[in-house]
Amino acid sequence: MEDRCPTGIMGFDNLVGGGLPRSRTVLVNGTCGTGKTVFSTQFLYRGAVDYGEPGxxxxxxxxxEEFKDDMRSFNIDLKRLEDEGKLIIINAKLTHREGNFLELKSETHDxxxxxxxxxxxxxVIRGAVDQIGAKRVVLDSLSSMTLSFEDSRSLRHLILNLNYTLKSLGLTTLIISDEIAGDVTEAAEKYVVDGVLTLRYVTVGPDPGRTLVIDKMRKTRHSENIHTLRFGDDGIEILEE
Ligand SMILES: Nc1ncnc2c1ncn2[C@@H]1O[C@H](COP(=O)(O)OP(=O)(O)OP(=O)(O)O)[C@@H](O)[C@H]1O
Ligand SMILES: [Mg+2]
Structure with a gap:
């Protein structure tokens, strides 16, 4: 198997040697509204449509449902991918159960x-992967999961377990992490994962705009620049220097 996993996001793959390192986990990090969800969804969509890799x-x-509707404005039809067996969405909802209170549901996976x-x-992810032969996974987001966990030890255990299992299944994974503006604590997950992307949206100062930075990417000679990110008709594009 190719050792790079192309995202298909315009302008991005050539910054990381042709794509993300395959069978690895990359954290997509940034404050609210910076494009983390759109970026990660494009990775799944282009993966299925352009590279024949279900997600x-x-x-x-x-x-x-709301999310699928939002993506239509970028010509991203997730319903079609679901119908074609190229995508499974697992929705996690808050419940009033005791303990770690997220309930998992899916329209296309029992x-x-x-x-x-x-x-x-x-x-549950392993079962979904088996069903459609998935090659890519997105988890949106780790921070929401943290909220639902009563103790950080079981969360850490879940992350390590997830990381290990997804790797061993050969899956290339994006984990979204919400950064709180001004928070300087270095999250432990950044050290565990193989890559970290940071998206920013600067609205004040001499240099306003959206940017993408590759903080780390193991196994990769990657760009060290600050790149301009733009929302185009088909979603996120990374502009050339
Ligand atoms: N149709 C659109 N055209 C242009 N820009 C859009 C469109 N839809 C969304 N956006 C931009 O994308 C942003 C949301 O992107 P996205 O949901 O990927 O961010 P996020 O980092 O996941 O945010 P959050 O932390 O709130 O989940 C919006 O705030 C808006 O600036
Ligand atoms: Mg989001």
Whole structure:
């Protein structure tokens, strides 16, 4: 198998030697509204449409129906991918259960009700991967999961478990992480993952605009510049210097 996993996002892949390192996990980090969800969704969409690689989206932040509707403005038809068996969306909803209270649901993947909690997320993803032969996974977002966890030890355990399992299945994974503006604590997950992308949206000062920076990418000779990011008709584009 090729050792790069092209995102198909215009202007991005040539910054990372042709694509993300395959079978690795990359964190997409940034404050609200910086384009993390659109970037990651394009990775799944272009993967399925341009490279024949089905994907799994674990959506904790937004309602799946609303989200699919939003993506239509970028000519991204996720419903079609679902119908064609190229995408499974696993929606996680808050419930009033005891413990780690996220309930997992999917329109196109049967989840055993006994398994439909975040503690079983790894197994549920594995089942979805088997169903459509997925090669790519997006988790949106880690931060929402943190909220639902009562203790950080079981969260850390889940992340390590997820990381290990997805790698061993050969999946290339994007994990979205919401950064709080001004927060200087270095999150532990940044050290565990193989790559970190940071998206920013500067609205004041001499140099306003959207940017993308590659903070780290193991196994890759990558760009060290600050790149301009733009929302075009088909979603995010990274502009040339
Ligand atoms: N149709 C559109 N055309 C142009 N820009 C858009 C369009 N839809 C969304 N955007 C831009 O994308 C931003 C949202 O992108 P996205 O949802 O990927 O951000 P995010 O980083 O995931 O945000 P959050 O942290 O809130 O989840 C909007 O705030 C807006 O600036
Ligand atoms: Mg988002």
């Amino acid at each position: 799994i989206l674990v959506m904790l932040e937004q309602d799946a 989840i055993n009700p006994d398994m439909a909690t975040v503690d079983n997320l790894t197994e």
